[in-house]
Amino acid sequence: MLLVERRSGSSLFPRAVGQNQRTMELLGFGGIAGDVPTVTSSPATFRVRIAAGLSEPTFHEDVSETAPTDSENLSSAGLGTAGQDKLEPLLRRRAEEFGAELRFDTELVSFSHGDDGVIAVVHGRHDDRTSRVHAQYLVAADGSRSSVRDALGIDRHGPGALSQNVSVIFDADLGDLVEPQRPTLHVLSKVDGVFITVDHAIDRHLLSVGYDPGDGQSPADFTRERCIELIRMITELPDLEPEIRAVRPWEMAAAVADRFRVGRVLLAGDAAKVTPPSGGFGGNTAIGDGYDLAWKLAAVLDSTAGPGLLDTYDAERRPIADMVVAEALRLLRGRRPAAPDEDTDVEQVSDRQRAIELALGFRYRSSAVLIACIGLPRVQLP
Ligand SMILES: Cc1cc2nc3c(=O)[nH]c(=O)nc-3n(C[C@H](O)[C@H](O)[C@H](O)COP(=O)(O)OP(=O)(O)OC[C@H]3O[C@@H](n4cnc5c(N)ncnc54)[C@H](O)[C@@H]3O)c2cc1C
Missing domain, CATH: 3.50.50.60 (FAD/NAD(P)-binding domain)
Structure with a gap:
């Protein structure tokens, strides 16, 4: 191969x-x-939190838990x-x-x-x-x-293309703004984007924000300075000096x-x-x-x-x-x-x-799947 x-x-x-x-x-x-x-x-949790910025009040929170009664039994x-x-x-x-x-x-x-x-x-x-x-x-x-x-x-x-976005990977000590024990995707209206900590051990985070090509915006607008400005905006830490590791555009579709x-x-x-x-x-x-x-x-x-x-x-x-x-x-x-x-x-x-x-729980329905079990006794499931 x-x-x-x-x-x-x-x-x-x-x-x-x-x-x-x-x-x-x-x-x-x-x-x-x-x-x-x-x-x-156990149970594992993942939180989706909707707010204006990282330190601002939560509008809505959705915590997914894998309770032992469901997926672990499957x-x-x-x-x-x-x-x-x-x-x-x-x-x-x-x-x-x-x-x-x-x-x-x-x-x-x-x-x-x-x-x-x-x-x-x-x-x-x-x-x-x-x-x-x-x-x-x-x-x-x-x-x-x-x-x-x-x-x-x-x-x-x-629907095809839904939005144009730029992801920024950066390193910064964000202190109490992030909780290592609580994996969270923050959906932040202030910057029309999402934030997630990628690796707590090395203080590495990802901020992804949308831009509008219709307004003449492009990935080239996301200079190092602009990225730092956005990070300071969501953290409300005006003196923060994040280390920008990588910047990459992507299309949500x-x-x-x-x-x-x-x-x-x-x-x-x-x-x-x-x-x-x-x-x-x-x-x-x-x-x-x-x-x-x-x-x-x-x-x-x-x-x-x-x-x-x-x-x-x-x-x-x-x-x-x-x-x-x-x-x-x-x-x-x-x-x-x-x-x-x-x-x-x-x-x-x-x-x-x-x-x-x-x-x-999905099922494949194709000619590779033999469903008919002719002649087999019916099994009564509990
Ligand atoms: C911001 C974001 C967050 C996401 N989060 C999740 C998530 O939490 N969970 C999840 O399951 N999925 C997530 N996804 C989706 C996931 O990343 C993709 O579904 C996955 O990467 C698809 O893998 P792929 O190999 O098909 O495509 P890609 O990862 O895009 O890889 C395609 C590769 O092909 C190469 N290539 C293209 N053309 C050529 C060529 N002509 N010759 C040689 N090489 C070529 C490219 O360089 C690229 O490396 C996310 C995606 C994005 C953008």
Whole structure:
């Protein structure tokens, strides 16, 4: 297996923080679940807090708890807490142990595909060389703006772009403004953004704020000075000297590809479906795509299954993509600052329940799943 990645390595940005129990089960099959940090306290809690700024009164708070009576009875796997910056190196090491070749600083420039295979044209930045790679299949895990998906002419459905944002990773001692024992996503109306501590041990935080291209704003406006100004605004610490580590634009979008497969090319992760970060589904379902695809490709390549098995990938994963996008949009709508007397408690239990159902309660309906058990005695469940 060959992977090409145009970046030089993994990014500093944690993005997909948190692995649900299904993801941890899948990482367990891959032999790396033991290396992923998990929540140790029980019940585990994660708080979404809506306020104007970090030190200002809370408009609304939503605490999700994994009570022993629900998710722990459904899976023995724990909840992972790794960000993508921590998980990617683990996946990379495991892939290399399995014999995969990973080429960083290398871009997929173009490809052609037919009945016999795929020819990919790749360019390595380090040696400025362009080469052709012959492969049986091409998996496009090239992100939301997938050039492979575009080249295949696959459309997407859903609302599309929702907002333009810039994420800032910074180091600063924020004292009592952050609580190491209480993982919290702060939704801050003062800057139209979100704040989360990425790593308490090194006082590393992330602030993500929206900007409006319609008003002539662009990522170039987020200079070091502007980022410091925003951090001082949310902390109300006018003399704070944060160390800006990285600044990166990203688009919040909700869209699902109309097809996950064309011939020998298959879409996975954000290339197949992009969802707002609310609910933390994007990275988790990307790993689900990867797992579904990996065992099917392995079975087809070692001839234990015919290529028709690959058709079930779309049938199994696309309905999940539609479900998580719908749920992420619903959660996103709930993250606006609510009026102090607004009753939002009604949704709290069902938010958690829905997340568990999406992680552990979905069913695949495809020709790869044999449902009829003709002749078997009926079992009376307790
Ligand atoms: C701010 C933010 C917060 C998020 N929070 C969460 C969360 O809490 N939980 C969660 O589960 N998910 C979260 N997500 C979503 C999650 O990050 C994505 O779903 C996940 O990164 C998808 O992985 P991917 O590999 O499909 O795409 P990406 O991580 O985007 O990777 C695609 C890669 O392809 C490379 N590439 C693109 N084109 C080429 C080319 N032509 N040649 C070579 N390389 C190429 C890119 O350089 C990139 O590294 C969040 C996303 C954002 C933006």
